[in-house]
Amino acid sequence: MSVTASEVETPLPPARARKAYGARKTLSVGNWIIIALGAVFFITPLVMTGIFSLWEGGSKYGWSAYGMMLTAPGFWSSLFLSLRLGVETMILTAVLLVPAMIFVHLKAPKLKPLFEFISNLPFVIPAVALIAGLTTVYTGPAWLISTPNYLVIPYFFLCLPYTFRSLEVGLGTLDVRTLTEAGQSLGGGWGQIIFLVILPNLRTALVGAVLLIMTTVIGEFTFASVLLFHNFAVFINDTGQNAITEAAALSLFAFLLTWVFMLGVLITSRRGAATVGGAH
Amino acid sequence: MSQTGNTVAPQPAAFGGPSAPRVAASADKGGLSGWLGRTIPWIFVGLFLLFVLAFLVAPTAVLIVQTFIGDKGFTLSYFTGLWDYQYRVAFENSLILGVASAITGLIGGFLLAYASLQPGAPSILRTIVTSFSAVAANFAGVPLAFAFISTLGSLGFVTIMLKHLGINIYGMGFSLYSLTGMTITFAYFQIPLMLIIITPAIQGLRAQWREASDGLGATSWQYWRLVGLPILTPSLLGGFLLLFGSAFSAYATPYALTDGNIALVTIDISNVLSGNVMSDPQVGAALSTGMILIMAVVLVIYSLVSRYAARWRR
Numbered sequence: 001m002s003v004t005a006s007e008v009e010t011p012l013p014p015a016r017a018r019k020a021y022g023a024r025k026t027l028s029v030g031n032w033i034i035i036a037l038g039a040v041f042f043i044t045p046l047v048m049t050g051i052f053s054l055w056e057g058g059s060k061y062g063w064s065a066y067g068m069m070l071t072a073p074g075f076w077s078s079l080f081l082s083l084r085l086g087v088e089t090m091i092l093t094a095v096l097l098v099p100a101m102i103f104v105h106l107k108a109p110k111l112k113p114l115f116e117f118i119s120n121l122p123f124v125i126p127a128v129a130l131i132a133g134l135t136t137v138y139t140g141p142a143w144l145i146s147t148p149n150y151l152v153i154p155y156f157f158l159c160l161p162y163t164f165r166s167l168e169v170g171l172g173t174l175d176v177r178t179l180t181e182a183g184q185s186l187g188g189g190w191g192q193i194i195f196l197v198i199l200p201n202l203r204t205a206l207v208g209a210v211l212l213i214m215t216t217v218i219g220e221f222t223f224a225s226v227l228l229f230h231n232f233a234v235f236i237n238d239t240g241q242n243a244i245t246e247a248a249a250l251s252l253f254a255f256l257l258t259w260v261f262m263l264g265v266l267i268t269s270r271r272g273a274a275t276v277g278g279a280h
Numbered sequence: 281m282s283q284t285g286n287t288v289a290p291q292p293a294a295f296g297g298p299s300a301p302r303v304a305a306s307a308d309k310g311g312l313s314g315w316l317g318r319t320i321p322w323i324f325v326g327l328f329l330l331f332v333l334a335f336l337v338a339p340t341a342v343l344i345v346q347t348f349i350g351d352k353g354f355t356l357s358y359f360t361g362l363w364d365y366q367y368r369v370a371f372e373n374s375l376i377l378g379v380a381s382a383i384t385g386l387i388g389g390f391l392l393a394y395a396s397l398q399p400g401a402p403s404i405l406r407t408i409v410t411s412f413s414a415v416a417a418n419f420a421g422v423p424l425a426f427a428f429i430s431t432l433g434s435l436g437f438v439t440i441m442l443k444h445l446g447i448n449i450y451g452m453g454f455s456l457y458s459l460t461g462m463t464i465t466f467a468y469f470q471i472p473l474m475l476i477i478i479t480p481a482i483q484g485l486r487a488q489w490r491e492a493s494d495g496l497g498a499t500s501w502q503y504w505r506l507v508g509l510p511i512l513t514p515s516l517l518g519g520f521l522l523l524f525g526s527a528f529s530a531y532a533t534p535y536a537l538t539d540g541n542i543a544l545v546t547i548d549i550s551n552v553l554s555g556n557v558m559s560d561p562q563v564g565a566a567l568s569t570g571m572i573l574i575m576a577v578v579l580v581i582y583s584l585v586s587r588y589a590a591r592w593r594r
Contacts, residue, residue, distance in 0.1 A: 031395035035405070038392045038471070042416060045427040045468065048437045052430035100328035103321035111325065118332050124575040125340055126529030128549040129568035133339025135553060136346065136561065153335050190320055221421045221532035226550050233422045237536050240426055248430050251423035255415070262414040 046255065053249035065245040069253070072246065078235035081148055085231065086217035089155040090210055093163050096156070098206075101167050102198055105176045119164035122157045127222040130154055135227075148229040155223070159216050163209040170205025174198070207268040215261040219254065340572065346565035358566040367548065367567065374545045375574075377459055378528035381466035385523045386516060388467060389474025397482050410479075413472035420469045421532035428465045429537070432456045457538045465537060466530070470523050477522065481515035514588045521582045525575060545571055 027035075054061045069075060104111045122130075134154065138145055176198060183193035199206070221233035230238075236254065240247035347358050362371065395401070396409040431438050432449075433456050442449055455461055485508060493503040531546040540547055540556075545567055551557045552564035 026400045027395070027398055028400075031398055031401070034391045034395040035409075038388070041388075041471075042412065042468070044438065045431045048431040049427040051437055096328050096331055099324040103325050107321050108325065118336075120579060121332075121336055121340075123525060124572060124579050125336070126531075126546060126568075126571050126575065128529075128531050128546045128553070129343065129571055130336070130339060132549055132553055132564050132568045133343045134335065136342050136565070137339050156331075157336055190317055215418050219418070219421050219423070219532075221536070222550075225532075225535070226553055233532065236422045236426070240422070240429075240536070244426075244429070244435075247426045251426040251430075254423035255419055255427075258419050259415045262418055263411065266411050266414055 046252070049248045049252050049255075053245055053252055055245055065243075065249040068243070069239075069246050069249045072239065074230065074235050074238075078230050078232045081230065082218050082220075082232035083214075085148065085151055085155060086214045088149060088152045089159060089213050089217055092152055092156050093159065093209065093213065097160070097163060098167065098199075098202075099194065101164070101171060102176065102194060105171050106180055115164070116168075119161050119168075122160050127154070127158065128226065130157065131223060131226050148224075148231070151220075151223050151227065151229060151231070155213075155217050155220065158220065158223075159209075159213045162212045162216070166205045166209040166212065167202070170202045170208075174201050204268055208265055211261045211265045211268070215258055215265075218257055218261070343565045343568045343572070346562055347569040350562070358560075358562045359569070361563065362566055362570050366543070367545075367563075370543045370545045370548045370567075371570065373459060373543050374528055374571075377462055377466070377530075377534075377544065378524040380459070380463045381470050381527040382520050382523035384463055384467045385470025385474040386520050388471035389519070390478055390516065392471065393475045393478050393482055397479065399487075409475070413475045415472075417469050417472040417476060420530075422536040424465065424468055425533050425536035428456060428461075428468070432461065432464070457542065462534055462537060462542075465533060466527050470527065473523060473526065474519050477519040478512070478515055481512055485511065514585050518582055518585045521578050521585070525578050528578075529571065529575065 051061075053065050054063065056062050056064055101115065104115055125133075131154070144150060179197050179201070180193055183197045188196070219233055220231065221237065223229075224231040224234050225237070232254070236247055236250045239250060348354060348356070350357065361367065392409065396406050428436075430436055433439065434450055436456070439449060456465070489507055490503060493507055498506070529546060531550065534542055534544055535547060535550070538547075540551070549564050549567045549571075552559050552561070552567070
């Protein structure tokens with residue numbers, strides 16, 4: 001990138017090289033070009049989607065697509081369904097994963113490699129393959145598979161690699177054993193130790209996990225579409241079949257939602273490191 | 281729980297050796313509470329493992345069994361059926377898409393990360409790049425597909441603008457609904473994904489190494505060929521494999537982009553599942569098993585590579 005033809009052909013004398021290194025206070029032209037190209041690639045689709053959403057046919061532009069979007073049957077119900085599924089996935093993670101991981105750290109470090117292995121499984125088993133398996137094994141009971149709540153099971157696994165990583169980092173920085181011994185020697189029971197000692201110290205990891213779950217579940221299409229449940233992404237896709245400008249408006253709205261959740265992740269994560277969810 | 285955040289801070293020094301026997305004694309105490317204290321942890325660990333077994337391992341195992349067990353016992357016919365033209369094309373397309381979009385993401389992500397991490401880059405630029413990457417890496421599926429349809433679709437604004445300038449990209453053979461178009465669309469999350477993965481590795485390149493090589497009279501090219509790239513190779517390879525996996529198993533974006541009219545393994549599986557095509561459930565199982573096998577190989581290589589990469593991160 002910063003390699004120019006002259007630099008390759010003629011070796012720099014050491015003195016000049018040192019000077020050039022020390023003097024590198026501003027970005028080179030090559031680097032600015034890379035950043036400019038990147039900006040064009042990433043901003044253009046958003047701008048075009050914005051223009052498209054304002055298009056009213058011919059050369060007319062206006063906000064009607066947004067009005068139609070907000071009043072469209074299915075907009076609010078599918079958005080609320082996706083939000084509800086996100087909350088339910090959070091609850092399932094809080095009940096199943098969080099205590100299990102705390103106890104593994106505390107009582108059975110030997111099981112850590114097994115948990116690590118399990119957390120990678122959803123990466124190996126693509127979403128469509130998991131649906132194929134789930135629909136083969138579970139043809140009932142109706143209370144389980146016939147309501148959208150069924151989606152919470154695959155969503156738990158979809159988020160697992162990321163929730164696991166987030167909690168693992170959080171638990172890794174804590175001395176769980178010492179905290180627990182401290183709690184026990186002060187006469188605390190398991191409930192008190194977990195709710196008053198460990199969980200408060202895991203706040204950052206938990207908030208990160210929660211926001212990642214919301215981002216992933218809000219954008220999830222595969223499971224809902226194949227299992228015929230009308231979540232938000234399925235609603236956007238259905239809208240796009242006959243109202244493409246409305247779909248553009250919805251896409252921008254979805255981008256803003258992702259932005260809000262990821263901004264939350266960036267603000268809460270201490271190291272400022274970005275994390276990545278699934279559902280591509 | 282947030283109000284009590286700082287009530288108990290970790291104090292390792294105060295709980296060294298002497299506390300250990302006391303804790304052991306309290307754990308050994310009999311009665312109901314002692315029994316509960318010993319059992320509850322295992323109940324939670326067991327619940328999690330049971331859940332994984334029931335809803336992740338069992339469904340996968342059933343797929344593999346279905347692939348290899350027919351009416352008359354063990355059979356390879358379903359698995360070898362994957363070499364039939366129709367499914368071979370789907371696998372080829374999925375592999376091409378995975379590799380092409382991973383290479384795009386690798387190059388784009390590396391260049392952008394490198395440019396924005398230069399010592400001379402304004403810190404505001406770095407903040408913008410990092411936070412935008414976090415959003416874009418998670419912006420995928422249906423909304424992403426529509427964003428690109430609005431841009432480069434047959435009625436997209438860029439397509440129409442180019443047409444006014446006399447450049448008919450669709451006339452020149454481009455299509456957003458092809459593997460090329462999909463690779464461009466996937467770049468929208470692959471490049472930021474790579475940027476996020478590679479940033480720590482680039483930050484790990486110590487300034488002293490560059491100074492040492494400059495001091496010894498090395499050119500920029502020699503520095504990258506002999507020092508920079510060899511150190512980054514494991515991280516780049518690891519990133520490549522993750523990007524490959526995310527594109528190879530992608531379903532939502534290609535489905536929304538092409539309305540399901542493209543030969544990819546994921547789309548084929550969903551067509552079998554939803555009964556859009558007449559075929560045995562075993563075909564869906566065999567396709568899934570094929571995908572799982574490929575992803576398992578990718579993960580094994582990835583874990584070997586990341587173990588190697590860890591050597592440089594101390």
